[in-house]
Amino acid sequence: MAYAPVTAIVESVEKISPNFMRVVFSGPEMKIVGSTSPVFDQRIKLIFPNPGKDLPTFPTTGDWYPNWLAMPEDSRGVMRTYSIRSLNMGPTFTSLTVDFVLHTEPGLTGPAATWAMHAQEGDKLLILAPRLDAEAQGGIEFDHGAAQCIVLAGDETAAPAIARILEDLAASDNSHITGTALIEVPEKDDILPIAGPAGISIKWLPRQGRAHGERLLESLDLQAKLTASTPADGDTLLWETPAYSALGEPVAAASTAHGEYYWIAGESGVVTTIRRALIKEKGLDRSQVAFMGYWKRGIAMRG
Ligand SMILES: Cc1cc2nc3c(=O)[nH]c(=O)nc-3n(C[C@H](O)[C@H](O)[C@H](O)COP(=O)(O)OP(=O)(O)OC[C@H]3O[C@@H](n4cnc5c(N)ncnc54)[C@H](O)[C@@H]3O)c2cc1C
Missing domain, CATH: 3.40.50.80 (Nucleotide-binding domain of ferredoxin-NADP reductase (FNR) module)
Known part of the structure; x- marks a missing residue:
């Protein structure tokens, strides 16, 4: 599997501009996340817990998606797609940074932007990101071929x-x-x-x-x-x-x-x-x- 959900722990949160919140994720399970090639526009999925609920737990080996979908909606949280702003791989840790757009106007906001607005050090979510041990990585679209x-x-x-x-x-x-x-x-x-x-x-x-x-x-x-x-x-x-x-x-x-x-x-x-x-x-x-x-x-x- 190129992707499998791992628990990511918020290491830091910084409001880097009026409309961007930068969140750095790390944690013991993140060590398997990584890439030996350029990240470019690599997409990742984040699963946010529903407000007031714990992170969903479901079998994450093999084809995990049907297991997650089979959970009741009020406990499975919501999944959204994001990009990797930066990926730092050390010998014993991986940290991954996401820049969240804060579209928080009433009626124009959603669970991901709301989560980012209130994120705090120590918060957890599930990340589906490329794994270092994967045979093939998917999710990168940028490919300029021979164009200069x-x-x-x-x-x-x-x-x-x-x-x-x-x-x-x-x-x-x-x-x-x-x-x-x-x-x-x-x-x-x-x-x-x-x-x-x-x-x-x-x-x-x-x-x-x-x-x-x-x-x-x-x-x-x-x-x-x-x-x-x-x-x-x-x-x-x-x-x-x-x-x-x-x-x-x-x-x-x-x-x-x-x-x-x-x-x-x-x-x-x-x-x-x-x-x-x-x-x-x-x-x-x-x-x-x-x-x-x-x-x-x-x-x-x-x-
Ligand atoms: C490949 C890929 C990479 C992405 N990378 C990033 C990224 O790095 N950073 C990032 O912030 N987003 C990124 N996005 C966009 C992000 O997935 C969407 O903005 C998503 O809808 C946010 O989820 P939400 O729960 O906040 O809102 P939703 O529940 O999906 O939507 C709720 C309401 O908010 C509105 N809405 C959603 N996004 C915006 C917005 N940006 N501005 C104004 N209104 C909005 C919707 O139209 C809807 O009315 C990416 C999407 C894709 C497909």
């Missing part, structure tokens, strides 16, 4: 993944790669340090009250009008990458990208608009682009 120029674009939920991709590129043989990273955040005080490659310009796009996605479209030089997600769309997130198509389009086994590679993530409706516009207005081939809905306005995720 990249465009990363996303909203605040994608900021941790973009930061990790940039820092991993800077520390790798690909530090010569060029391009642009566009990161839309709620306000200017959400701009955070990223140690990316010298050839990639990082442009933070504080919304300062403007519509979600507008500054991304503008900065990508796209003319399209934003189409908002509606609850009628259900909770399926847009997920179209060179290697996977939720729409059932033909895909390639490995990235064949060359020239320019685009990686776009954020609110699903915004990413859908950008996808249509990039394909229509710029004529991009699907082998050059990964489009990922990270959340959907008005819809609670299921994990």
